[in-house]
Amino acid sequence: MSQLELWSRRRFVKASTLAVPVIAGLAGAAGFAAPLAGSAAADLQNRIAGTVVVKDDENYEVWRQSMIWQRAKADRRPDMIVQAERIEDVQEAVRFAATAGMKVTTRCGGHSMAACFLRDRGMLIDISRLDGIAVDKAAKLAVVGPGVFCRGLAERLAQDDLAFPGAHCGTVPISGFLLGGGVGMNTNAWSQGMSVFAVKAVDIVMADGRLLRASESENADLFWAVRGGGPGLFGVVVRFHLQCFDAPKVIWGATYTFAFAELDAVTRLMDKLVPQLDKDVEVLYSVAALPGVAEDAPVDQRQRIYLDVNAFAASEAEGRRKLALLQRDPLIARALDKVEDRAGSFDRYYSDNEAAFPQAYWMGDNIWTDRPMEAIAVLKRHIPDCPAPRGTPVVLYMGTNSMPDAACSRIGRFYVAYYLEWDEPAQEAPSRAYCLKVFKELKAVAKGSYINEMDQEGRPEDIRDCYSPKAWARLEQLRRQWDPQGQFHGFYGQS
Ligand SMILES: Cc1cc2nc3c(=O)[nH]c(=O)nc-3n(C[C@H](O)[C@H](O)[C@H](O)COP(=O)(O)OP(=O)(O)OC[C@H]3O[C@@H](n4cnc5c(N)ncnc54)[C@H](O)[C@@H]3O)c2cc1C
Known part of the structure; x- marks a missing residue:
């Protein structure tokens, strides 16, 4: 295998701009290294190809905020940020932290909506440039x-x-x-x-x-x-x-738009019919507000359900065959709008999904469940009261795989996530309180949550429910074995 090519960052300037908007310009900024002079941090800076930024650096706050993908900037401050350029930088930084008695966290894309990589004190190692x-x-x-x-x-x-x-x-x-x-x-x-x-x-x-x-x-x-x-x-x-x-030759797809009143019917379709489709047909729906409709409009006028189907197929004909069973269902005829026979690609797939996540204030939470009808009953009650201007529940069929033995030990037939997006800082507190209320109810029908998109900040006591009890215990035992000094921060909010 050839040497790792430095390929993706150069090619994806747009995406990296989204994730770390200011950092590239900072690397050569005059003055940023001055607070390091003569310090232990300066010594680390001399030993690595990357960049060391300490708390009293005049650019620290720009770096800190740039670590977070979205506009809501968690109010937590590590003592030092080290952006690695090479694997050896990571090794040096970890050794330095051990000697200095600093705890370490890692940040890559900073997409964690809870910014769980950002902790008070210690060192944050940014590895985004290892690409x-x-x-x-x-x-x-x-x-x-x-x-x-x-x-x-x-x-x-x-x-x-x-x-x-x-x-x-x-x-x-x-x-x-x-x-x-x-x-x-x-x-x-x-x-x-x-x-x-x-x-x-x-x-x-x-x-x-x-x-x-x-x-x-x-x-x-x-x-x-x-x-x-x-x-x-x-x-x-x-x-x-x-x-x-x-690679599939085509991602053969369709999108159907339904009235909010069809929420039960669409969920029933997900529950009963979708499992009969081939495994490589991905089906999800989202409930989203129609653009331009007043926020206080009745829910039936404002909300629509978008059922999205994609078959990862070897040919167009195969794609058509894979979607046929779903398309024959009487519910499909009731769609208010439909896009069918879509010959998609990864580019198309990504462009559609990226458009759904613009720069804004975000939070999210989720559950795994085998009981989608009951989960949706909870969401249906609460959707009309969402205080965030844009709140989007998403339901994805996950299949019924038996997973290998690993820390990743919780899953359900369905993934039910709720993304909240707002524009003004004042909308944050009510949005967070609302999300907590909804997920407190959803817990009754949940098989735990998915760690990457759960509200780790709002309900840290439920983080362990992202793992089976056995897996949680083993993770803790392995932590003691591999990191006896507690060099790395553990899960957010856990002692
Ligand atoms: C717009 C958007 C779309 C998303 N879409 C999806 C999706 O389709 N499917 C899905 O599953 N999730 C999705 N997510 C959630 C995503 O998987 C998580 O936010 C994930 O943590 C992002 O990776 P990151 O590298 O940005 O992690 P970061 O936010 O940088 O870090 C998250 C956590 O992982 C740790 N970590 C990261 N890298 C390392 C490493 N190399 N070594 C050790 N620890 C590390 C950090 O310490 C931190 O605790 C999405 C999130 C956003 C914001």
């Missing part, structure tokens, strides 16, 4: 830096007719996405329900600065933790070794 990709077409393997965006990975793999179950939104880097499990595209067919099961191995910097390989045959217990440990991981993953798949 090379090397592909071995014959073996269908890719070695990928954590900072590679899912769109960048898809485009690079497409050159070799390969694909990977990346996130639905191309601006998400693979790093945090995979470590938390990964609700990725076509995961039902490609990767036993969660994208992390297509990870064959990782290279990881441990608490003592060592670089280890973890796979099923090397450091297998560490590999177990990597596959789902997410924000509770006790190391910094600096390379992912990914199993890739033959």
Whole structure:
């Protein structure tokens, strides 16, 4: 396999601008290194190719805020931010932190809506610039830096007719996405329900600065933790070794728009008919406000349901066949609007999903459930009262895979997420309170939550419900074994 090419960052300036808007311009900024002079931090700066920024640096606040993908900037301040340019920088930084008695967290794309990587005190290591990709077409393997965006990975793999179950939104880097499990595209067919099961191995910097390989045959217990440990991981993953798949020739799709009154009917279709479709047909719906309709308009006038279907197919004819059963259902004839026979691509798929996540104030939460009708009954009661200008529930069929033994241990037939988006800081408190109220009720029909998109800040006591009790206990035991000094911060809000 060839050396990692520095490929994705150069190619995806737009996406990286979204994720880290100010940092690139800062690297050579005059004056930023002055507070370091003569300090231990200056010593670290001299030893690495990356950048060290300390709290009393005049540019610190710009760096801190740039770590967070969205406009809501969590009010937490690490003592030092280290942006790594090379794997050796990560090792140096971790060793430095150990000597200085600093706790460490890692940040890659900063897409965690709770900004769980941002903690008071200690060191934040930003690994977003480790973003090379090397592909071995014959073996269908890719070695990928954590900072590679899912769109960048898809485009690079497409050159070799390969694909990977990346996130639905191309601006998400693979790093945090995979470590938390990964609700990725076509995961039902490609990767036993969660994208992390297509990870064959990782290279990881441990608490003592060592670089280890973890796979099923090397450091297998560490590999177990990597596959789902997410924000509770006790190391910094600096390379992912990914199993890739033959790229579909077409993503054959359709979108149906329904009246809000059809919410039960659409959910029933998801519950009863969708499981009969081929595994590589991905079906989800969202409930969203029609643009331009007044916020206080009755819910029936304001809200629409968008049922989105995508078959990852080898040909157009195969795509048509895969959607036929769904399209014959009488509900489909009741759609207010429909787009059918859509010959889509990854580019199209990503563009549609990225448009749904503009720069704004965001929060989200979710549950896994096998009881979609009951979950939707809760949401139906609360949708009319959502205080955020835009609140979008999403229901995705996940399939019924039995997952390998790994930290990623919770899933349901359905993923039910709720994304809240607002424009003014004053809308934050009511939005958060509302979300907490809704998810308190949803817990009654939940099989836990997905760590990567749960409200870790609002309900830290439920973080353990993202894992089976056995997996939670094993994660904690492995943390004690691999990080005895507690060098890495654990899950948000856990002692
Ligand atoms: C617009 C948008 C779309 C999204 N779409 C999807 C989707 O389709 N499917 C899905 O499953 N999720 C999705 N997510 C959620 C996403 O998976 C998580 O936010 C994920 O954590 C993002 O990865 P990141 O690299 O930005 O993580 P960060 O926010 O940088 O970090 C998240 C956590 O992971 C830890 N971490 C990250 N990288 C490493 C590493 N290399 N080593 C050790 N620890 C690490 C951090 O310490 C932190 O605790 C989406 C989020 C957004 C904002």
